[in-house]
Amino acid sequence: MNRPNVTPASQDPALLRRLLRAKDRMDAASHEEWPVGRLAQVSGVSEAHFARSFKQAFGVPPHRYLLTRRIERAMALLRDTDQPITDIAFATGWSSLGTFGRTFRDVTGDSPSAVRARARAATHDLGRVPECIVNAAHRPDLKTAVSEKRRQSLDGTNETVQQEIS
Template sequence: MFVDPEKTRDISDLVYSRQPLLISQTAAWRSIQVAHYLHPPWETPQYFALAHLIQVHLGKPVNMLLNLSGNCHDLQLTAGDISIYTAGSLIQSRWDQVAEFINLYIHPDFFQRLSAASLSPDQARLLQKPQVRDPLIQQIGQVLKTELETNGLMNRFYAESLATALVAHLLRRYMLLPPTLRQHGDGLPEYCLQQVMDHVHAHLAEDLSLDELAAIAQISPYYFARLFKQSIGVSPHQYVIQRRIERAKQLLQDDQIAIADVALQCGFPSHSHFTKLFQHQTGMTPKRYRHDHKALGDGVLSRRLPESEFDHRISF
């Protein structure tokens, strides 16, 4: 049986007896697919994985008998354990208690594209790890799960950033031959940085992606994210959010523009998403901001949270 990572819901029907509690298939995330399961005791059929599968185990301890490409493993998995199964693996598992886990599916093409910056094709071999402790992978999995719980409010850009950070971590920690990552101390060239920033400003209303910005700089998304942050001190995702909030502040000064239209013109997928993020960044709702600005007449309101409270999420 072959399992296609781009058809996450089909995986539930083919491999598991229960549908996932949460699934990313409707969130338009391209680089990674995510599913959160709470599953009763079960024995999966034997299936051939077409994607790299990173499994983050949650909940109570579970005894699992795993057959991984002909090698048997008798595991006791606890909350925080990570399982890494590479694309091309033949997998069958059985567990005897209710199991809770997050499946992260990474397409081999995406993995290969990022690894090409530091590895030759014959080196880009990910190691199988049926059971390992890795707080960073656990944290990334939990953040993606939280995004699905909030209806994917953090857009495709952030999901791609997390997927890029996850692959970069796998490259550093779980490769047959660990890569020698190039060191960059000066950030992006000034002309290149300006091109990226100009593109962001010109396309704030669109669904910007990390791949899109990295293509302008003509480097891999992983190196682009590192160099961009070295250049201006914030991640690409944070920069885009900052610019969208500043554009929104300008538009909110015009009472003739509905707040829902402000959200769309600034690239937010919905009114509720815009309101939540605007309040997180400024300490007030868009409606309150507009009211206070009007009360101040021609004054410019610039109330912001302290820098230490700017963003509590993972920054990549």
Template structure:
């Protein structure tokens, strides 16, 4: 039988999860894994993964990859880097994994996105293009996530 966390523990966990999410937002291009993220907040990798999914609707890895894809989209819109260069610039070690995840989130392969973005974004300010083309995370697509219990 497991005990339910107290309200104070719940708030401490949320603060730690925000630290993890903020670190991924800042260091998305660095080699990050769940074990390293968990060590940074003195949690086990399993506990971090479960609590992160409850709080944000996706796994830490899913969140990190979405962040990387968002940055990749901006770099591809600029058009001065190849798809392979963008892949490594955003912290992905595998072009295949990058292309697969990009296609899942954006709906087209990165090379197609790059060609299309070059023609579609002419004359559109980068801040508007970023907002309009932002990939939809799993949580946003499914609706609100139930509160942590």
């Protein structure tokens, strides 16, 4: 139902700031429960208005946004730590390992253990890559490096660094 006098959330700066406040809270504490009522309270609007405006502004309902943030965090922990999968499930806000595994698989197409195994295999494969190639992957692109060098030369920053080294 379209109401002609209602401004879309993306065009109302005050409402968008309120929605961003709630979104930032979810980002900072995605492991917590964030029912629409709590998010609406953070935003200072009604539950229905919050849910409608959030989806309009960000393209997904608040629940889906939170679910995505939890899955992203779980993927990072699976990839970058040796924490048990059960601990990761609870640390990212899931109350049950079964729900975590089922939802994770539905969203990513893989189980948490498969994601971890693939990340570990990729790490082992890096050992076969020549070091010069790995180092090159971490270098800034040439245009950025040249621009930074020119900026330092114009600012005199580079000369100061050279004097300190000598």
